[in-house]
Each structure stands twice: as C-alpha cells, then as structure tokens.
Amino acid sequence: MGRKRPGKAAPNEVPDAGTGPVPGRHEIDTGTCELLPDQYSSTGWLLKINGVHSSHIDLANPRELDFEYMRWIAAVVESRFPEETRLRALHLGGGACSLARYFAAVYPEARQVVVELDGKLAELVRGWFDLPRAPLMRLRVGEAREVTESLSEDSRDVLIRDVFAGDKTPLPLTSAEFLVHAKKVLAADGLYVVNCGDSPDLRMARREAATIAAAFSHTAIVADPAMLKGRRYGNIIIAGSDVPFAQDASLPRRLLGGALPAQLWDDKLVRSFAGSSKVIHDAEAPRTVRPA
Secondary structure, eight states: OOOOOOOSOOTTBOOOOOOOOOOEEEEETTEEEEEEEOTTOTTEEEEEETTEEEEEEETTOTTOOOSHHHHHHHHHHHHHSOTTSOOEEEEEOOTTOHHHHHHHHHOTTOEEEEEESOHHHHHHHHHHSOOOOTTTEEEEESOHHHHHHHSOTTOEEEEEEOOOBTTBOOGGGTSHHHHHHHHHHEEEEEEEEEEEEEOTTOHHHHHHHHHHHHHOSEEEEEEOHHHHTTOSOEEEEEEEESSOOOOSSHHHHHHHOSSSOOEEEOHHHHHHHHTTOOOOOGGGSOTTOOOO
C-alpha cells in the first residue's frame, strides 16, 4: 500500500527570498539572533538565538553537521531508512534548518516540513541560507504542538523534536498526550526522536525516557558517557518506535566516531534508566507555555 503524501502548503509557509548571509545582530519575534562567520571555515556560519548557540551551517557542504547531537540524530535516522527512501520528515524547532538541509542531501527525494515559532527568524533563515525549496522543504511558522495536532495520520516517517524555551523543552511537547498525536502522524514503522537537554541530575531525561517508553514498543538513547553518568549539563537523544532498532554494529561504531564519542543504549537500558520516573502528563504541562 502506498504511503500518504503530506498535504498542500499551509498559508503560513515562509516563501523563498534569498539574500545570502547577513552577519550581525538581528531583531526577531522572540528576542534577538546573531549570525557569525565560522572562524575555522570560510563557508561556515554560526547562529545564536538570545545569546545561546542554536545552529551551524556550512554553505558548501550540507552534510557537514558541526553539533554532535545532530550527528547522533542523523545516525539514528540513517540506520532505519536507506538513502533511496522518499523520507517524509517533520522537524519541530527550526533554527537554521541544519538537519533538514542535511537530510535533503542524504535523501534527495525527501519531503520535509520544518516548524518554527518565530516568524521573523524563519524569514531570515530562509533568506540567508541555501535551503531546499518547496515541496522538498517547507518552512512553516507555528507552535509545534498545534501544527503536529493538525497533520494527517500516517503522513511522516520521522518526527524530530528539537524545541527549547531557554534551556528547557516546553512541557506540552513532552507529555504522553502529545505523544498520542505524534504517533498518529507517524507511519507504522515511523521514528520519533527528541533532543533532551538536561542537568546532571538527569531528572527530566529519566521522565522523558519513561514517557517515550510508555508510548512506544522500542526505545533507544544516544549520549556521551559523561552526560549519562550525570557529570554535566548536555544533550541526550531519546528515540522511540514500534519496530526494533537496527541490531548490527554499524550504528554503535558510527556513534563512537567524531569529537565526542557517544554510547547507544538499547530498550532494556533505556527502561532501566527511566526506572520509576513518572510519565509526564498535560496536567502539569499547561498549554499556555509556548516554545521560543
């Protein structure tokens, strides 16, 4: 049976209006952003949002991912879907669209939607960088949960959540109720991947792991050993699916490469890590909180 294709463009889709990178500080809807040339690469650019490093793009090489956690997400996705897949991806959280641009290079037939709350930021990013045009990649302005709830069932193969308000993901994007909508959007063999930022106590990561484990039959975690041992603040990638993750050694080997080697935890380790942590519910995640 053929898979459903994503629907027509939403009226709040950001149109193409290329101007090229404009370095400096810029006002956006949620504060300020700053675009800086990469001092180590003549074609690289670093985007900071409200003083926090958000994204990096190499205009000459879309397959260059400077942020380690993005490399980990890419590795997990590529372990599931071969390059000939007409990948249908939904990105919650836009930034500079680094991952969407990467997947467009790896999966030439991909159809992607990137959701960004900040309309001015989305407009700037679309103008600055060499992003694939619609229908290959659509940049949609909206609140991540609202957009997810509006999408058709079985319309995406991958849903990647990388949304932060300051240093935390808004709770409405972490709850069991949100995952009900996320699962409806995903195909039966679909992949749900989140970037969880947490402090050394790992309390939120454990609760996110518990919530994702309650929603999906199979889970995985990717992070560097220091983070998993609670030695620092950082990123933990948590993935869920209703079909098993790849069991061969290629994914663990790939994750051990790079400047920051990472470990891959299987479903048993993820559920042990979650332990007795409580599943997150909407009752503690008021919808009035909106991501930045």
